[in-house]
Amino acid sequence: MNSFADVPAMIAACGASSGKVYLVGAGPGDPELLTLRAARLLAQAQAVVYDNLVGPEVLALIHPAAQRIYVGKERSRHTMAQEDINALLVRLAGEGLSVVRLKGGDPFIFGRGGEELQVLAAHGVPFEVVPGITAACGAASYAGIPLTHRDYAQSCLFVTGHLKEGGGEMDWAALARPHQTLAIYMGLSMLPSICVRLVESGLSPCMPAAAIEQGTLPGQRVIAATLSTLAAEVAAAGLRSPCLTVVGEVVRLRDQLAWFDAPAMQPRESNLAFTTGA
């Protein structure tokens, strides 16, 4: 961990007497999708505590004199335990610092932001929340897939694909509804079983479904297929986590509405037949 030798000087320089933590969403990847507030706070914060879903273009907006503290968080190998992150935030704020806690996407959508704030509140640390574009909204927008549409989906359900984490099986009956779009976060390793269970739970095997890798970034790749073919398509294309998976009739609209990623990554019927049949 960093030393804090320069903290008193920074406090004196800024005239800060009591610290504060800003829980900030970094958005889905494209740094242009940061909010104005997030960009301003990154330029002003004395310390930024961030994890691995935040890309280098966003980190470039941090003030050069600020402490940058990486606290990791890959699945099943947290670089820093959640309890240690909580303690770190309390300590930094207690030292009088203006601290940005930076999380990918939106901190209140599968970000454990609420848990960190509960610890801050218990310690009397002042805080604010700056929402970010959540991964589903970012990736779907750049993939040309409206999450709702009057003709196809009157609701959208955001879920995580971590079947075993957070306690309990997924609520398949809730997931397999008509006229609803499913946005599944981080579901790539579970993708084959999720697709099978959705069909077993009542969705058509022909239901359109897409996986989006590196959504909103220049390397974005989108595989649009169906529940029966998506897992094989994704494996054939070599997509890697984290991915955002979208299930629902709205995925069809990508044929008309794709605007961001290269045409080569827009599968057509012929491509689908080719890669699936191999």
Added chain:
Amino acid sequence: MNSFADVPAMIAACGASSGKVYLVGAGPGDPELLTLRAARLLAQAQAVVYDNLVGPEVLALIHPAAQRIYVGKERSRHTMAQEDINALLVRLAGEGLSVVRLKGGDPFIFGRGGEELQVLAAHGVPFEVVPGITAACGAASYAGIPLTHRDYAQSCLFVTGHLKEGGGEMDWAALARPHQTLAIYMGLSMLPSICVRLVESGLSPCMPAAAIEQGTLPGQRVIAATLSTLAAEVAAAGLRSPCLTVVGEVVRLRDQLAWFDAPAMQPRESNLAFTTGA
């Protein structure tokens, strides 16, 4: 409608030969929650077509020389029919203009953005999508209500409260699930019947629920209650549409995590008893 007499001069000045439409989310209200990309596009666009969920602070970012075209959209009294909005966008782009189509929140979450893009695509008009912070994420963040939390909600369902619009009854069985947060858009006029139906469909009458008026704006007001008391509380407080309603155990966290709105608007047990019992 505005005249377009100055269009040829603007095209010449910008050297533009073919127009383009940027479908841009204006976010939930606070102009600081605009994305960097949205702010840049507003400062550069030659025409901005916006509706009534976009506030004056956001409109202030539009370039003074740009055409501003208000196309309204209040419930049941659309200032301009959707077909006319579609035609307007096609016409402006056909005149070579750089056009921002500005919508409150995120254009792909209950914004009919997909429908407008389908028309543009059919006419060969180039477009891009700039996602925005959707109202649920903005309002919940500023109300201190995490939409997901490992202990309380592993998923979040976004729905509209317009029972009769868009065809079909709401899917009550999908709405009344445990361990799920419901975010209901624009549901104030339907709030009493929605609360009743959710209880009839299996949710506890004691399930925490909150209504948020003017989320993220200085006038934000939050009423946190339960499914059995929310409608009366909201009526007593005189909340007005548009509101965002959140239903789920996560609403309890507001007691610890509220940070934005005035303490007077944070109902405590005693307040609840007083206003409900009247």
